[in-house]
Amino acid sequence: MQLNLKNPLVIFDLETTGMNIASDRIVEISYLKVSPNGKEECKTLRLNPEMPIPPQSTEIHGISDADVADCPTFVEVAKNLAKDIEGCDLAGYNSNRFDIPLLAEEFIRADVDIDLMKRKFIDVQTIFYKKEPRTLSAAFKFYCDGDLENAHSAEADTRATYEVLKAQLDRYEDLENDVNYLSKFSSFNRNADFAGRIVLDDNDEEIFNFGKYKGQKVADVLKRDPGYYGWILQGDFTLHTKKVITNVKLRSFNK
Known part of the structure; x- marks a missing residue:
């Protein structure tokens, strides 16, 4: 075919x-x-x-x-x-x-x-x-x-x-x-990043798919625990994962 x-x-x-x-x-x-x-x-x-x-x-x-x-x-x-x-x-x-x-x-x-x-x-x-x-x-x-x-x-x-x-x-x-x-x-999740660390919920909002904040909204976590963002940037995560999380953070500044 x-x-x-x-x-x-x-x-x-x-x-x-x-x-x-x-x-x-x-x-x-x-x-x-x-x-x-x-x-x-x-x-x-x-x-x-x-x-x-x-x-x-x-x-x-x-x-x-x-x-x-x-x-x-x-x-x-x-x-x-x-x-x-x-x-x-x-x-x-x-x-x-x-x-x-x-x-x-x-x-x-x-x-x-x-x-x-x-x-x-x-x-x-x-x-x-x-x-x-x-x-x-x-x-x-x-x-x-x-x-x-x-x-x-x-x-x-x-x-x-x-x-x-x-x-x-x-x-x-x-x-x-x-x-x-x-x-x-051919997809199991709706990924926001290629590595699948961040997924999208039904409202297209970014959700952590790993770690202690798994299942929670990225935007909410970054407001509640600003240090978590720095930890991710210094961690062994892909550049694209860091870019997606950075975009969420920047988006919150513009609201």
Whole structure:
């Protein structure tokens, strides 16, 4: 089944130095841009993360420090990458919890102003887990009746994700071929930040989703405990989480 698109859809996958959204970096990004008319464009960029790649990460994706020594940094490609994905909805495998938050962090570090929160996100892993909880290789076998070769290669995983998404639409009649629907279905929470530390309630107000103030409104907590804001800014939270909380704080000053 072909996707019913109103906006271009970018299916992407990252290979990184590790799994810490706040501190790890991208070493490879591959993205498949699918236009509403069905046209497909695929690009793969290998990047110098400007930090050592841990051996355990190299064991997974096969990319070493030597492989990226002469590659551009994210800062050098950030503007062109932002231009490529501007106005596009995003899809990936475990992308809502990892790839999109990490990509947003890299854009913030590069001082590139792109508001990914305005886009729709489809997480193929979430759809898969809700329907058939397994790995991407198993998903490809289950939905596409094939073996995923070169798993953990960004381009192979990207194309497999795209094929699985189309096959999911073919298999499940209750899945609507609509990006808005798929974005909502592949999300567990309505996040205000990419890391899911802050969520939105039914009135679109920001709520803490962690710590001692979990379940309480961010604006109320910042008024009641101003020091908590400073603790967050100094803590091991993502730049985007800090940005969202700062915006809530600034908004209260303007009231």
